[in-house]
Amino acid sequence: xxxxxxxxxxxxxxxxxxxxxxxxxxxxxxxxxxxxxxxxxxxxxxxxxxxxxxxxxxxxxxxxxxxxxxxxxxxxxxxxxxxxxxxxxxxxxxxxxxxxxxxxxxxxxxxxxxxxxxxxxxxxxxxxxxxxxxxxxxxxxxxxxxxxxxxxxxxxxxxxxxxxxxxxxxxxxxxxxxxxxxxxxxxxxxxxxxxxxxxxxxxxxxxxxxxxxxxxxxxxxxxxxxxxxxxxxxxxxxxxxxxxxxxxxxxxxxxxxxxxxxxxxxxxxx
Numbered sequence: 001x002x003x004x005x006x007x008x009x010x011x012x013x014x015x016x017x018x019x020x021x022x023x024x025x026x027x028x029x030x031x032x033x034x035x036x037x038x039x040x041x042x043x044x045x046x047x048x049x050x051x052x053x054x055x056x057x058x059x060x061x062x063x064x065x066x067x068x069x070x071x072x073x074x075x076x077x078x079x080x081x082x083x084x085x086x087x088x089x090x091x092x093x094x095x096x097x098x099x100x101x102x103x104x105x106x107x108x109x110x111x112x113x114x115x116x117x118x119x120x121x122x123x124x125x126x127x128x129x130x131x132x133x134x135x136x137x138x139x140x141x142x143x144x145x146x147x148x149x150x151x152x153x154x155x156x157x158x159x160x161x162x163x164x165x166x167x168x169x170x171x172x173x174x175x176x177x178x179x180x181x182x183x184x185x186x187x188x189x190x191x192x193x194x195x196x197x198x199x200x201x202x203x204x205x206x207x208x209x210x211x212x213x214x215x216x217x218x219x220x221x222x223x224x225x226x227x228x229x230x231x232x233x234x235x236x237x238x239x240x241x242x243x244x245x246x247x248x249x250x251x252x253x254x255x256x257x258x259x260x261x262x263x264x265x266x267x268x269x270x
Contacts, residue, residue, distance in 0.1 A: 091163035118170030179204035212262035
């Protein structure tokens, strides 16, 4: 395979759902045997279910339940979304694979599924997005509110999130209504994809494929972040960024070029 050039968009490879689901079941069974106190939890969340989507519906519902909406109600919402939108399941599996490949602290596929709030928030937003597009805005906004309360992550239901998304630590992430995030993007904690004022129209960033947005970066306005770009930690980005370019500073300025896929490399140096 030839090396990726700077003019090429990051390549997106399909992830086999059955393969990862089988691996997750094996990991859960092994964990249940080695830590019997968690056996009931692992059986309820993974081993009891016949499919990845069924297990994911259950896991999200248990997290989202509150005094107003029960786990059973949330599970019905999630199950309907996955039955009607196969692409949501494909995206969730791609997200798990992204966590496994890019996070050195993630040693099993079950880890993000069970424990990582960034993964839970991404999947919840995907469901909220389908509700929003179907005109069920009130429920979509309620789900957004639950995400914010539970995980300190605020992603508008109308925002578009690509697959293979990795939110590392995920605390304090804000993504606005008209933002678009491409495939295979990595984003660290305290990142904002926000607007610059009170504009009502298209006002949020458009992030390309394979982009790395480091901790504390603020990307503001209807600007383009090109494929494979890298945004350094703490930067404030107010202008579009060319593909495979590294920017840093306040305001952010180009400081060099990226090689290959910045999101996959997770190299924070500039």
